[in-house]
Amino acid sequence: MARRLRIKIDELKTDLGVLKGVELQVGKIVEEWEEPEGPTPMPSIADLRRWDYKLLQRYKPMYMPFCDLCCLCTFGKCDLSRDKRSACGLDMATQQSRIVLLACCIGVSTHLAHARDLVEWLIERYGRNAPLDLGTQVFLEAPNIRLVTGIKPRTLGDLEDALDYVETEVARLLACCHVGMEGSNLDFESKVFHAGMLDHVAMEIADIAQTALLGFPKADPEAPLVDIGLGVIDASKPVIMVIGHMIEPSVGIIDYLEEHGLEDAVEVCGLCCSAHELTRYSPKRGKIVGPISWQVRFVRSGVPDVVVIDEQCIRTNIHEEAKKVGAVTIATSAKNMQGFPDLTHEDPDKIVELLISGAIPGAFIHEEEAEKIGEVAVKAAIKLAPKRMKYKKPPSKEEIMQIAAKCRQCGECVRACPNNLPIKEGMMAAKNGDFSKLAALHDLCVGCLRCESACPVDIPVVTVMVKAAERIFKEEKFKIRVGRGPVQDVEIREVGQPIVLGEIPGVIAFVGCANYANGGREVAEMAEELLKRNYIVTVSGCAAMNIAMYKNEEGRTLYELYPGRFDAGGLVNVGSCVANSHISGAAIKIASIFAKKNLRANYAEIADYIHTRVGACGIAWGAMSQKAASIASGFWRLGVPVIVGPHGAKYRRMLLGRKDREEDWYVYDAFTGEKVWAGPVPEHLFYAAETKEEALVMAVKLCMRASDTTKGRAIKLSNYIDLHKKFFGTLPNDLHLFIRREADIPITMKDEVIEFLKKVGWKERREVPNPTLLEELVRKK
Amino acid sequence: MMRDELTGQIAEIPGPIKAFVLREPRRVAAMLKGAGRLLIVVGNNVKNYESEDFDAIDFVVNLAKSLNAHINVTGPLITKFREKDYNKIYLMPALETIDRLRDNTWSGFDGEGRYNMAVFIGFPYYYEWLMLNGLKHFAYKWLRTISLDPYYHPNATFTLPSMDLDKWRSFMKEVLDLVRR
Numbered sequence: 001m002a003r004r005l006r007i008k009i010d011e012l013k014t015d016l017g018v019l020k021g022v023e024l025q026v027g028k029i030v031e032e033w034e035e036p037e038g039p040t041p042m043p044s045i046a047d048l049r050r051w052d053y054k055l056l057q058r059y060k061p062m063y064m065p066f067c068d069l070c071c072l073c074t075f076g077k078c079d080l081s082r083d084k085r086s087a088c089g090l091d092m093a094t095q096q097s098r099i100v101l102l103a104c105c106i107g108v109s110t111h112l113a114h115a116r117d118l119v120e121w122l123i124e125r126y127g128r129n130a131p132l133d134l135g136t137q138v139f140l141e142a143p144n145i146r147l148v149t150g151i152k153p154r155t156l157g158d159l160e161d162a163l164d165y166v167e168t169e170v171a172r173l174l175a176c177c178h179v180g181m182e183g184s185n186l187d188f189e190s191k192v193f194h195a196g197m198l199d200h201v202a203m204e205i206a207d208i209a210q211t212a213l214l215g216f217p218k219a220d221p222e223a224p225l226v227d228i229g230l231g232v233i234d235a236s237k238p239v240i241m242v243i244g245h246m247i248e249p250s251v252g253i254i255d256y257l258e259e260h261g262l263e264d265a266v267e268v269c270g271l272c273c274s275a276h277e278l279t280r281y282s283p284k285r286g287k288i289v290g291p292i293s294w295q296v297r298f299v300r301s302g303v304p305d306v307v308v309i310d311e312q313c314i315r316t317n318i319h320e321e322a323k324k325v326g327a328v329t330i331a332t333s334a335k336n337m338q339g340f341p342d343l344t345h346e347d348p349d350k351i352v353e354l355l356i357s358g359a360i361p362g363a364f365i366h367e368e369e370a371e372k373i374g375e376v377a378v379k380a381a382i383k384l385a386p387k388r389m390k391y392k393k394p395p396s397k398e399e400i401m402q403i404a405a406k407c408r409q410c411g412e413c414v415r416a417c418p419n420n421l422p423i424k425e426g427m428m429a430a431k432n433g434d435f436s437k438l439a440a441l442h443d444l445c446v447g448c449l450r451c452e453s454a455c456p457v458d459i460p461v462v463t464v465m466v467k468a469a470e471r472i473f474k475e476e477k478f479k480i481r482v483g484r485g486p487v488q489d490v491e492i493r494e495v496g497q498p499i500v501l502g503e504i505p506g507v508i509a510f511v512g513c514a515n516y517a518n519g520g521r522e523v524a525e526m527a528e529e530l531l532k533r534n535y536i537v538t539v540s541g542c543a544a545m546n547i548a549m550y551k552n553e554e555g556r557t558l559y560e561l562y563p564g565r566f567d568a569g570g571l572v573n574v575g576s577c578v579a580n581s582h583i584s585g586a587a588i589k590i591a592s593i594f595a596k597k598n599l600r601a602n603y604a605e606i607a608d609y610i611h612t613r614v615g616a617c618g619i620a621w622g623a624m625s626q627k628a629a630s631i632a633s634g635f636w637r638l639g640v641p642v643i644v645g646p647h648g649a650k651y652r653r654m655l656l657g658r659k660d661r662e663e664d665w666y667v668y669d670a671f672t673g674e675k676v677w678a679g680p681v682p683e684h685l686f687y688a689a690e691t692k693e694e695a696l697v698m699a700v701k702l703c704m705r706a707s708d709t710t711k712g713r714a715i716k717l718s719n720y721i722d723l724h725k726k727f728f729g730t731l732p733n734d735l736h737l738f739i740r741r742e743a744d745i746p747i748t749m750k751d752e753v754i755e756f757l758k759k760v761g762w763k764e765r766r767e768v769p770n771p772t773l774l775e776e777l778v779r780k781k
Numbered sequence: 782m783m784r785d786e787l788t789g790q791i792a793e794i795p796g797p798i799k800a801f802v803l804r805e806p807r808r809v810a811a812m813l814k815g816a817g818r819l820l821i822v823v824g825n826n827v828k829n830y831e832s833e834d835f836d837a838i839d840f841v842v843n844l845a846k847s848l849n850a851h852i853n854v855t856g857p858l859i860t861k862f863r864e865k866d867y868n869k870i871y872l873m874p875a876l877e878t879i880d881r882l883r884d885n886t887w888s889g890f891d892g893e894g895r896y897n898m899a900v901f902i903g904f905p906y907y908y909e910w911l912m913l914n915g916l917k918h919f920a921y922k923w924l925r926t927i928s929l930d931p932y933y934h935p936n937a938t939f940t941l942p943s944m945d946l947d948k949w950r951s952f953m954k955e956v957l958d959l960v961r962r
Contacts, residue, residue: 062880064915068796079797082918092918415791420906454791517905646908649876656880690875690908691825691856698874728872729860 033152038602041150042165045172045194048637051604052190054773055611055639058664059655059685061189063096066652070095073179088179097188098177100629100653104195105174107630110312111199111578112166113335114245115206119159121248121368122213128157132208135218137488143588143599144204144581148197150601156213159205166198166205173198189653196633197603203631204581210247211485216280221491221565221572223482226279228288228548231477233269235303235392238385240377242270243295243318244310245577247277248367249332252374253308254282266381269304271295272313273541273576279482280575288480290549291514291542293447293622296321297466301474302391306381310367311336312577313513313625315449319362325391328355328380329362332373340364348375355380394470397433403464404430404438406457413461416454418647419444419517423451423461426468435468442469444519446622480548481559483540483575487586489593491566495536496594500613502712504568505719506703507536509583510543512620512628517646520546522692523621527571528558529696533719534568535703538583543621544573580631584638587614604774611639612667612771615703615716617682618642619695623651632686641682641702643695648688655685659737667706670770673778678706678768679737693727701738706771710743718746721753736762785942786933789906795935798917800928803939806952810959812927812939813848817897818889821845822878825856827903830931835950840957841902842867847960850900851890853878875904879912883920895923901937902929913937929953 011018040047071077075087085091090098122130132153134141142153149162173195176182182191210216217223233239242250250270257263269287270278271294278286289298292313299307299321307322311333315321319329319338331338340362343351354360355376365373407427414424426438442465451461498504508530510523523546527537539547548557562571566586574582591609592599599606610616618635620628623644629651632642636655644651658664659680667678682702689695700719708716717738724732736757739745741764745753772778786802788795803809813819823841830837838858842865845852854862855875862870871890873881881887888894899916901909909928913936916926921938928934931949933942944952 062876062883062915063919064879064911065796065918066911066914068798068914068918080918081796081798082921412791415787415789418790418907420789450791646905649908649911652911654876654880656876658880687874688876688908690904693857694855694874727857729863730872733872 035598035600037150038598038600038605040603041601043148043603044169045191048194048603049187049190051607052193052637053186055193055636055685056186056189059657061093061097061185062654062656063093064649064652064654065092065096066650075179089183093185094183094188096652097185097192098182100651101173101188101192101195102177103626103651104192104199104630104633105170105177106626107628108166108170108195108199108202110627111206111630112163112170112202114311114578115202115209116163116167117367118206118246118248119156119163119209122209123156124368126156126213128155130156130213132156132158132212134208134212134486135220137490138219138486139489140589140592141486142204142208143585143592144200146599147588147601147603147606148201152600156209159209162201162205166202169194169198192633193637196630196635197637199630200581200584200634203578204585206578207485207575207581210277214247214251214281217482217484219486219488220484221563221570223484223564223573224283225479225481225559226283226286226288227477228290228480228545229476229478230289230298230301230473231475232287233289233303234267237265237267238381239267239269239304240306240308240381241289241298241304242268242274242278242308242310243272244314244333245273245277245312246310246333246367247281248370249308249310249373249377250274250278250281250286252370252372253377254278254285254374256371256374256378257285260378262378266378271298274310276483276541276544276576283482288545291520291545293445293514293542296447296449296462299325299327300463300466301470302388305384305388306330306377308332308373308377309336309338312627323361326384326388328384330373330377331362331364332367334366337364338362344369344372348372348379351376352379352383356383394474395467400430400435400464400467401433403459406459407431408457410456412454412456413451416450418446418448418450418515421445427459427464430464430468438465439469439472441465442473443521446515476549478548478551478557479560480545480557481564481571481573483544483573483579484564485575485579486582487566487572487589489589492586492589492593495567496590498568499590499615500594500707502615502705502708502716505533505535505716506615506617506700507538507586508699508703509538509540509616509618510547510621511540511580511583511618511631512543512622513624514542514546514622515624515645515647516622518692520622521550523547524550524558526619526621526692526696530699531558531562531569531571536566536568536570536572538566538572538574538586540574540580540583541577577627577631584634584640587616587638587640590614605777607638608772608774608777612773613705613707615705615708616640617699617702619699620648621645621692621695623648636685641685641687643698643702644688645695646688646690651688654687656687657683657685659683659734667768667771667773668775668778669768670772670777671779676768676771677765678771679740681705681738697723697727704738706768710741710767713738713740713744714746717744718749721746721749731756736760740765740767783942785944787943788935789932789943793907793910799935800937800940802933802942804942806955807959809941809956813900813960816848816925818894819848819850819898819900820889820896821850821852821900821902822875823852823854823858823862823902824875824904824909825858826905828858830903830946830949832946832950837903838862838865840953844957844960845869847957853890875908875912879915882916882924885920885923898925898927900927900929904930906932909934910936
């Protein structure tokens, strides 16, 4: 591995004089590690194209255009309907794949810039040579970085080389979206995969850096349980709320409170991934309000006094919302400055004064000045809270009725709502004093405020909804396990074999945003169903929060019921969005630790292994963002299927297999070189399910792999059959495609399955214990 | 634009090719009767159209029976459909169905040949919007589509106008009567 040598000298006295602040950089030091370098160190766009095409042959893109036009250049708008081409020559399929690539470039850039800023900040605090120590149970500390770049990072500074590589590649990918560049939809799709792979490297850089240096749980399955929910915030205290994805502001706030003995005087809570990071940094002090969709309703509840925003997924006018309830906003990321004056170098007391007096709409303090952010936020909250008590009380029944009485029943709110929620009926009932209908919508609302934008008489619909439900949700308190970060090597060693042989039926990851079609409860219900069936359930981001926000009849959440181990029936919260890299990392580690495959710069072979052997599937039930798109595409390139909820169809392209085409499902037997039919496993690579029932049945089906032993396949089939019968009433009509030999049939279901197989004329086929899609992996005789 | 051609969601602005709006039950009935091989694709939201005197599942099954159409149920409602006395009911997830329909070599659930028309009913508006648009661009040479949902669906070949549920139920009852004749 090549490493840069940097020498920084603060002060050096020599015979010739005194040298101050000298920094020398002398190229790179070549360093070796035990593993031989594979064929694709730091792959560029075309280097893994052959692997991508293998996948794209099986999983052909199905386009469902969200828009029929292209308006990206001044030739346009161009009508791409049907067989038409744009002025630059693109057809509809190619334009759709181009838009997917654009979305993924935005997604990976977001994580990448996040990682770059974080690493620079940590280097400033701890130095380039700070070790990347992820605890005593993680020796394979950066599976994505090792796999893709060939770098084995040991220090913070080593991460800079990986960042440089990803930045170069992202620029290349974005260039492909320019007019007059790529003209093949399949090559665009290959580039989408490339963006996704880069994204997992960028996420991993960010998360291992902060985990190693900031005292986050290090692969700890027993990471503490912390509070989540609106009811966990003590509104009688000053309240600081952080929103977004960065840790720096939270570090500043928590450190300031501790240094000044104010830990119990101020509440610090968060939404979205900033909340995950907050509790990873300080499980004792940090509290989680909920997923990103709760940001407006929490601000409107009047509870937070100071809103600290950083970056990603934040409502872009949240400061206006804060202002309406007398709260103040501090922006902390240069990527999201909100037009606020830059007060990074201003005296903290002066900033507090400006904020409290309302002289400025908000303050921008750069995240690098975390200590100052902490001081300003705490001081402002303490000063402001006593003046804001009036905002923290629920309104009277009469007030709600008065607002609802303005409703003209035009229904524009319903048309504006992404889920067409029956707001009109709720408003009508509220007008007459019945708030139950509006309150019932609270759980289903994604908090987008489009209803309010559409309302011709300016009814603050969400406020009315929040107020109608306030007395209920302010009482709600739940528990969530703090994000544990990576999976331990020893855990992989223990579960590697049962996963690859199929005896643990699968690893299912609930990831992504909170743009749900039917509320967050569905995520918890799906997770519970799979946990009961001994799947390993990994979770991250907003999905991890939604899973926490429902209790069983005994009042316990899934985090209280299931252990945090990466094992059958374990509920593994890895943490924030960037911690998704630990989920892909776990799959990569199975290939490396269990199967002893060379990892270093050996992408295609490892992806082939995961695709044919590791029964894993992602469910991003509320996927909304461009980041979610690039995270998913990173899984696709590893051959791991992803299911999204119905709103995910708006990503406008699915990757679907055709189980009815026998020719699509052949693999090589790596021992003999023979081409063998392995069945449609997994059947799809990207699928937007209509209902949670469909998603569950699909997810367990997508965990089947070519390498399953008969025992493993029987276990997977028993779940597939059982869930299919539970939700759809019968045996699956494609069951015969997944049964290779009679021994695959679950014993308890044997009679009815055999009867079915007879009806469809099933014939026994051989198993493929060593499947591969890559000819070069066939053992040479 | 007429009020009844407002889309079911505000920002779903149609492209240059828009559906033909069928405002009268007799036109819908005529279109269905003359469709040739017909597949009715039923989403889980069809149950939202029910009322005390309108059983949405009975309606779909009776329509299919009258037209000798295949019914593809995409979700858990299949269990209810199977209780009905009709042997041309199939289960396939929605997007797999779209994938098959965009393939002009797919010979349908019974292997007898591709469908000439696909009828859609009972999906979230945006989801159906996207499915219909996929077919509008990539299957238009061999497949026509019709949305029977109570919303204007511009990406279908034929759509109903947007209307409230009570009016829609009466409209559908009339369509069924006409188809049965």
